[in-house]
Amino acid sequence: xxxLPEVEVSRLGIAPHLEGQTxxxxxxxxARLRWPVPETIQQASGSEILAVNRRAKYLLIQLSNxxxxxxxxxxxxxxxxxxxxxxxxxxxxxxxxxxxxxxxxLNDPRRFGACLYQQPGDAxxxxxxxxxxxxxxxDFDAQRLITLSKGKQVAVKNFIMDNAVVVGxxxxxxxEALFMSGIDPRRxxxxxxxxxxxxxxxxxxxxxxxxxxxxxxxxxxxxxxxxNPGYFAQSLNVYGRTGEPCLTxxxxxxxxxxxxxxxxxxxTCQS
DNA sequence: CGAAACACCTGTGGGC
DNA sequence: TGCCCACAGGTGTTTC
Numbered sequence: 001x002x003x004l005p006e007v008e009v010s011r012l013g014i015a016p017h018l019e020g021q022t023x024x025x026x027x028x029x030x031a032r033l034r035w036p037v038p039e040t041i042q043q044a045s046g047s048e049i050l051a052v053n054r055r056a057k058y059l060l061i062q063l064s065n066x067x068x069x070x071x072x073x074x075x076x077x078x079x080x081x082x083x084x085x086x087x088x089x090x091x092x093x094x095x096x097x098x099x100x101x102x103x104x105x106l107n108d109p110r111r112f113g114a115c116l117y118q119q120p121g122d123a124x125x126x127x128x129x130x131x132x133x134x135x136x137x138x139d140f141d142a143q144r145l146i147t148l149s150k151g152k153q154v155a156v157k158n159f160i161m162d163n164a165v166v167v168g169x170x171x172x173x174x175x176e177a178l179f180m181s182g183i184d185p186r187r188x189x190x191x192x193x194x195x196x197x198x199x200x201x202x203x204x205x206x207x208x209x210x211x212x213x214x215x216x217x218x219x220x221x222x223x224x225x226x227x228n229p230g231y232f233a234q235s236l237n238v239y240g241r242t243g244e245p246c247l248t249x250x251x252x253x254x255x256x257x258x259x260x261x262x263x264x265x266x267x268t269c270q271s
Numbered sequence: 272c273g274a275a276a277c278a279c280c281t282g283t284g285g286g287c
Numbered sequence: 288t289g290c291c292c293a294c295a296g297g298t299g300t301t302t303c
Contacts, residue, residue, distance in 0.1 A: 003296060034279070034298085057297075075297055076281075091281085110280045112297060127299090154274065163298075170296060219296065239296095260276070262294080 002073045004135065004168030005211035006230065007057045010079050013225030014104060015052040017081045018061070021102070022048050027095040029088065034074060034114045037094065041117040044069060044096070056131050056167035061096075066120045069096070070127070074112030080105050081225050132166045135204055140166050142194070142201040149197070152189040158259045159189035160204065169204060172217055172239045175264045177203040179238045184270045185263050186256065210235065238264040 031037040048064040061069035084103040094106040133139035178185045180203040216230030242255040251268040
């Protein structure tokens with residue numbers, strides 16, 4: 001489900017309901033997520049939620065006891081804010097129940113998501129250790145792409161989807177940013193000019209920012225935390241449009257598999 | 272070492 | 288209508 005815009009939209013949706021509230025208990029109906037949900041998460045009970053932050057596609061719920069609940073939505077995770085009395089449905093794995101009767105509920109059919117509990121004394125999670133810069137900050141710039149791509153044989157599409165290079169660029173927005181930049185996704189990262197990396201950097205920032213403004217991309221099942229869909233799907237130029245005319249030149253959009261992922265591009269506009 | 276393949280898991284849509 | 292296969296927005300691990 002989520003790339004960075006969808007995670008950010010989720011964060012914006014849930015944060016006002018959580019911040020300043022006290023956790024009364026945590027219900028784990030199924031601990032079998034990507035990693036087992038730790039028993040220690042029960043220690044969150046009684047703590048106040050100070051902030052809901054985001055790093056890459058991880059949501060970080062900062063607690064008054066100095067611990068952090070780390071959530072990742074994987075491919076199919078969804079967060080809803082509901083009355084805690086709402087009967088759970090299939091794949092409603094975790095509830096973070098608040099003292100005011102509201103709960104944050106995680107539903108994740110494929111269970112590729114994660115819910116971890118990081119305490120001050122714990123070894124720092126390796127998950128967050130090797131992440132590149134946030135794409136919407138000035139820490140992410142063209143020079144970084146130019147420097148890191150030197151000599152790289154990997155396809156430029158895989159390069160910008162590498163979380164060590166820049167975080168948050170998933171399959172949809174990698175395809176869209178490369179279309180906006182006129183770059184063939186199959187081109188080797190080391191064979192993209194500095195000038196084009198300047199354009200690509202701005203395209204990544206623009207496409208992610210616009211997607212956040214539009215509430216994310218709803219393809220099959222993404223919904224904002226209020227249950228409404230995102231509206232970015234209607235802005236997609238190439239993703240999922242195999243055989244349909246390029247919106248610039250009317251050439252049929254092509255698809256190829258790169259790095260196990262479906263990849264869409266215009267053979268005329270991108271080189 | 273870098274690059275590619277594999278793994279995890281369930282639901283859905285298309286073709287027959 | 289039903290069955291089977293292919294595929295899905297992510298990312299850590301294994302293999303070459």
